[in-house]
Amino acid sequence: MKYDVIVIGGGLSAIMCGIALATNGKQVALMVKGQSKLNFNSGSIDLLGFDEQGNEVERPLDAVETLSAKHPYSKMGAANVAHNAAMAPVILSAAGLHFGDDTYINSNHYRMTPLGLLRPTWLSLDDYVTSNSRTSLPWSKVALVNLQGFLDFPAHFVGEAFTRMGVECYMCDIKLGAIEKITNNQQVIRSTAVAKLMQNDGVLGEMVRKIRSEVGDAEVAVLPAVFGLDGDDTALRIAHQLKVPVRFVPTLPPSVTGTMLLSKLRKLFIRNGGTFLLGSMVKNGKIKDNRVISVEAKNFPDQDIVADQFVLATGSFMNGGLVSSNQGITEPIFNLDIDFKGASGEWTKEKLFDAQPYMEFGVATDAEFHAIKDGQPLENLYAIGSILSGHNSLKLADDTGVAVMTALQVARQIGV
Amino acid sequence: MTAKTGSPEYDVIIIGGGITGAGTARDCALRGLKVLLVERMDFTNGATGRNHGLMHSGARYAVTDRESAAECIGENMILRHIARHCVEETDGLFITLPEDDLDYQSTFVEACRNAGINAEIIDPAQARIIEPAVNPLLIGAVRVPDAAIDPFALTTANIIDARRHGAVALTYHEVTGIIVENAKVVGVKLHNNLTGEDSEAYAPVTVNAAGIWGTIIARKAGITINMFPAKGSLLIFNHRVNNMVINRCRKPANGDILVPDKIVSMLGTTSDRVPLEQIDDMRVTPAEVETLLKEGVKLVPSLATTRILRAYAGVRPLVASDDDPAGRSISRGIVCLDHKERDGMDGFITITGGKMMTYRLMAEIATDMVCRKLDKVGACTTAILPLPGSEDERGAKKRGNHHIVSQKAAHERHGSMAREIKESSAHDKTMVCECEHVSVGEMKYVIEKLRVTNLAKMRRRTRMGMGSCQGKLCACRAASMLCQMNGDVNKSLNDLASFMNERWKGMRPVAWGSTLSEAQLTTTIYEGLCGLQMENRV
Known part of the structure; x- marks a missing residue:
């Protein structure tokens, strides 16, 4: 050939x-x-x-x-x-x-990093946390999801960033049996492994139920970017089931977003x-x-x-x-x-x-x-x-x- | 601390948080003295944290310095008992290569036996079986009771025991002045390097155990000690290539010791005099790396293709004999100076020279002198009483029973104290550092029980970030845990940046090949993806 x-x-x-x-x-x-x-x-x-x-x-x-x-x-x-x-x-x-x-291509905005820092960027995926200003975000109240045992999303740093920018941030500590099963075995659970678990409807459903019971009156739910590993539509389904808009913040590598x-x-x-x-x-x-x-x-x-x-x-x-x-x-x-x-x-x-x-x-x-x-x-x-x-x-x-x-x-x- | 009036709060002040200071604090505390130990940085920040981790049998010194050799083998046997959780009984080989003189072997073996070191000539073929990594061209091999020892765990255990016996041990407290009254040292002026606070502490005796920095401490009391900083550079390799300590059977020279250290191997050392002004800023030069590699591959040829994790250097405190102020006659042995006899300054002792290996004996000698000055009678028990972590007689055997890796690793680091690590929940069992097998539970334990407040301390207490990934992800995970505890984001981000920068310092002298690629990967994660800078103000 x-x-x-x-x-x-x-x-x-x-x-x-x-x-x-x-x-x-x-x-x-x-x-x-x-x-x-x-x-x-x-x-x-x-x-x-x-x-x-x-x-x-x-x-x-x-x-x-x-x-x-x-x-x-x-x-x-x-x-x-x-x-x-x-x-x-x-x-x-x-x-x-x-x-x-289309208007985005002329000006930069900020993306939120896994450490809750802001870095100037050009184009960002629609459902990621971004801002046009260093000091404010377009929400007044967010629910931040921390998946217990998954250490590659330092939720504490991210939560502090929301608070710093004047957004009330409620931390939802979610315990999932599927993650515990892995950490219990003394293994590190990486972003891609979490993403694989999330492809299981049962696991995803359990997570959504738990978030829903804690999300309260938050305008958006902010989650680690561990969904849609193979380019599937998990992210859309979460938003649909949660009934609040969903935004993502990248995790430490490997990047599920990059794989997607x-x-x-x-x-x-x-x-x-x-x-x-x-x-x-x-x-x-x-x-x-x-x-x-x-x-x-x-x-x-x-x-x-x-x-x-x-x-x-x-x-x-x-x-x-x-x-x-x-x-x-x-x-x-x-x-x-x-x-x-x-x-x-x-x-x-x-x-x-x-x-x-x-x-x-x-x-x-x-x-x-x-x-x-x-x-x-x-x-x-x-x-x-x-x-x-x-x-x-x-x-x-x-x-x-x-x-x-x-x-x-x-x-x-x-x-x- | 107590005011100048009134009786001093302490019997003895010990300056220096290396292994000598920690050992002296323990010995003094065990003998019932009220002890204050002050360290300007963190424990093990000086030469204690920057050496091979070699528990000499003494064989290396048998031919050239019999006294040191005898001290080594004596302490070697004691440490196997009192610090067994810090020791890995690897044994060592002294190999003869075709370029070496095989006649030296018999001189060497005889000298070892005279010093009481069990040295056994073995067949080169046998040596290749028990140590497959060794240079296959070897023409001679001698087996000796060398071993590997963890200087961090050893120092920690001494500090823990000193504290258990009432000692106060303060890190980040720098001695800025020695308080002298009527030709007698009565206390020290202190500066807290974290808070900036100044204070004073008083005791009838002060022990200068600051290693090479001891010469600067002595100067503050108007005393001159002729010390010659000797820089020793080492290389750490990405994985453990050898099972046993491997030495060259010849007169000690550069790059002729390779020590296995848990999951990595350490090659050393060089030896070069450096000016005193440089001792706080040791850098490994390209020429030193080249020398080490050139000699190292002769011990173990596979080092030529093994990734170098990092290079680092420590400073040995070599002391000139007092009768030779020009400094030509240098002792590698233990030096304990009573400054009353030597300089007419009472209440002040310097303990220096020696080796990490002989710290306990140094501590014993210094403590004996302290007791004499205080007119106290107390027998030394440190050669008998096991250190915290090694108390359990069956400790060594128990290691094999841990069915999960982090418990096994924690046991190797903390000995029987590892029992205090809580791993009841799935979260506590989660692994943070995959290279060194450090769990969330162990990190919580060192934060709560061992007063860990930053990543550098975390590394010294748990070995986090010391393995092949050099903290690529675990540093961030641990920073998040520490941030949760202290609630200060700026502090945690800057701590993370300075930790990664410190790792880089060791990588830079060997930044080519896969080490350079790893460095690029690290900055891509921390600066590119995460947006971290050296100074972060959010």
């Missing part, structure tokens, strides 16, 4: 690129190794939360113009960022993911004719005359997988897209050129929350995101998402934004 495009990677960037290409009628295959950064997803997409001076950004599409030349947004230009930013909600919505109305996003995006990709090559760890690629001819995967030994175009979306260090040793930094599949500086001692700064130099390291590309090898751009290999150099995604709060913007940009370039 020969594909028009092979996308290496399975995270947000890879799948958005795959969907955009498949929608354009390309034969696309995603070669997916394992887990992606969506495990840490918050239910939001951060386009640009802070500028390079560290100031909070209110209008991200305007602020894009202030970024330095090495930033991926600067490479594609502000007009393209705006174009892709308008396209992103359309694709997400086609996947059944609703991130507010991925599951819905995968379905759209397949619906549009895309192919998944799951569990395929790409080992290396053949390059000739500045073009990638084929790649070889670990589970398809001695088999050349051929395509016209290749997109590399394998992520940063934590995803294995970049590999470091005390000698240097490499890109393990094509041995691409890497933008990085200094010896290993200079990659980091003293404090954990300092701007760490290594966060800006990544694959070198030209303005069209062609990956560069031995100083030459490869004509048919593009790099997208967190493998790109030139920005600190934690300090700028632009991680998912860069993933989506570069994915759509490269898809358009390939498409024409």
